[in-house]
Amino acid sequence: MLNSHKTVLLIDDNDVDLKINSKIIKISNFFEEIVTCLSADEALNYLQQTLNNDGKLPDFILLDIQMPDMDGFEFLEVYKNLPKRLTGNCTIAMLSSTLDFGDIKRAEASQHVVKLLKKPLLPKELAEVLKKHLPS
Amino acid sequence: MSAPNVRVLYIDDEENNLQAFKASFRRQYEIYTAISAAEGLKVLQNISIQVILADQKMPGTTGVEFFKSITDTYPDPIRILLTGYTDIEALADAINHGDIYRYITKPWNDLELHNSIKNAYDAYKAKIDLRNKVAELEKTNDELNRFIYSISHELRAPLVSSMGIVNLVKMEGLYNSSGEYWSLIETCSNKLDYYIQKTLQYYKNNKTISENTAIDFHKLVPELVELYTYADHETTFSVDIHQNEEFYGDVFRIEVILGNLISNAIKYQKETEVNKRVSVNVNVRREQVEISIIDNGMGILNEHLEKIFTQFFKSKVNQGSGLGLFIVKEALNKINGKITVSSDPAEGTTFKITIPNAK
Incomplete structure (x- = not known):
């Protein structure tokens, strides 16, 4: 399939979902490399370190909404001030099991988010987002 | 005393x-x-x-x-x-x-004064009682809101994880590896998820205050059709929209109404029908919008037509939750809409709704 994308970063406090979604992405061969973080904080540390070491930055982020301490929306607030080298080349989709109208509206209104994907993640839906927003 | x-x-x-x-x-x-x-x-x-x-x-x-x-x-x-x-x-x-x-x-006059004081005290008690009741009600309301939010997330999240696992099992080609167990798990999970979603819709419809915004039916209807046909590719939809007027309405409830009707039209098809069809027609006027949803599905028995909008009414043919049309009716009540239905087991079912334009 589309295996020309490089790195994806998954951020989710739920380790079961992290496992499931990594596996789905792996089987579908969407990315060469999969990085997982169990909190927004861990993800920001990872991004900062990668920026400092001139490492391989993610091309795509799948971001959970409800997480303790720092939720997906709070992550975006910090993310948008990170260097353009990252934010200019990285696409974000949110991923949540939410049915809450407020959450859905907020995600759709956010400038940095191309799409709110619903859990469970379906390979077909992810493929569509990648095709539309991540030209290979 | x-x-x-x-x-x-x-x-x-x-x-x-x-x-x-x-x-x-x-x-x-x-x-x-x-x-x-x-x-x-x-x-x-x-x-x-x-x-x-x-x-x-x-x-x-x-x-x-x-x-x-x-x-x-x-x-x-x-x-x-x-x-x-x-x-x-x-x-x-x-x-x-x-x-x-x-x-x-x-x-x-002692008696008059005594009675006045007694009545005054009753008035005092009524006032305080009312205030306590209001405070209690506000607390209950708050708890209900939190409960609804937790259903929509905490309670649903692990269910959704299970559904994800089933998907993964399919991707790895293991779906048929244990007899029909995986498909049974999938059916149960989907059913539970459906009930959670309908329960939420019901409570949200009851609690959310109506908010009118401009609605573009050219955009809304195809989006809903796409959402519900995602898992079904057998049904052919024809969508016909006439909107030359601005329309203002409660988009949350209109989505709930159309979503339930569209998903029913897909769900209650005749299994033997080769040419499964649903047409959605929208006609926006200055005073109201008229929408009809017509299918060539299994139809509704005459004696059931009166009951389909009541809570927990289910047809024997296909296991529904008995909530979909009930929610449709409740949501229409909130926005002063009307619905009529006509059906014939040979031809299919037609739902017609009108919703006032809040412009």
Whole structure:
């Protein structure tokens, strides 16, 4: 399939979902490399370190909404001030099991988010987002 | 019967009156007296008084002025004004500004005064009861809102994880590896998820305040059709929309209504039908929008037509939740919409709805 994308970063406090979604992405061969973080904080540390070491930055982020301490929306607030080298080349989709109208509206209104994907993640839906927003 | 714990404050500049009042009522009430408005205020600061009687004609502050002065600081006690004169101006002032419950002329009649105090106390109790009930209700409401949010997330999240695992099992080609167990798990999970979603829709419909925004049916209807046909590719949809007018309405409820009807039209197809069809027609007018959803599905028996909008009514043919059309009807009620249905097991079912344009 589309295996020309490089790195994806998954951020989710739920380790079961992290496992499931990594596996789905792996089987579908969407990315060469999969990085997982169990909190927004861990993800920001990872991004900062990668920026400092001139490492391989993610091309795509799948971001959970409800997480303790720092939720997906709070992550975006910090993310948008990170260097353009990252934010200019990285696409974000949110991923949540939410049915809450407020959450859905907020995600759709956010400038940095191309799409709110619903859990469970379906390979077909992810493929569509990648095709539309991540030209290979 | 008298309530022994009724605390009454009587303010009068004539000591004789205070004494007479005490003599008449000390057995029925817990009595506090004050010789001036200033003294009365001191009592209020220290004791939780339920009924206040004040003489109108006092040097310095009049009874009405005193009542006015405590409207914000002590709003709860019920006020009774006593006066020796039939002073129309004081009376008008008392009614208009003093929030006064009764107006009693001096010399008072013991029985009349007693009844007034008793009634005043009842009014006090009713006021406090109401306030407590409102506070309780607000708390319950708050809890319900939190509960709804937790259903929509905490309760659903692990279910959704299980559904994800089933997807993964399919991707790895293991779906048929354990007989039909995986497909049974999938059916159960989907059913539970469906119930959670319908329950949420029902509560949200009940609680959310109607908000009108501009609705573009050219955009909304195809989006909904796409959403519900995602898992079904057998049904051919034809969508016909005429919108030359601006339409304002409650987009949340309109989505709930159309979503349920579209998903029903897909769900209740004839299994043997080769050419499964649903057409959605929208006609926006100045006063209202008319929408019809027509399918060539299994139809609804005549004797069921009356019952389909009631909660938990289910057809025997296909296991529904008995919630979809009930929610449709509830949501339409909230936005003053109407629905009619006609059906024929040979031809299929037509739902027609009209929703007023809130422009």
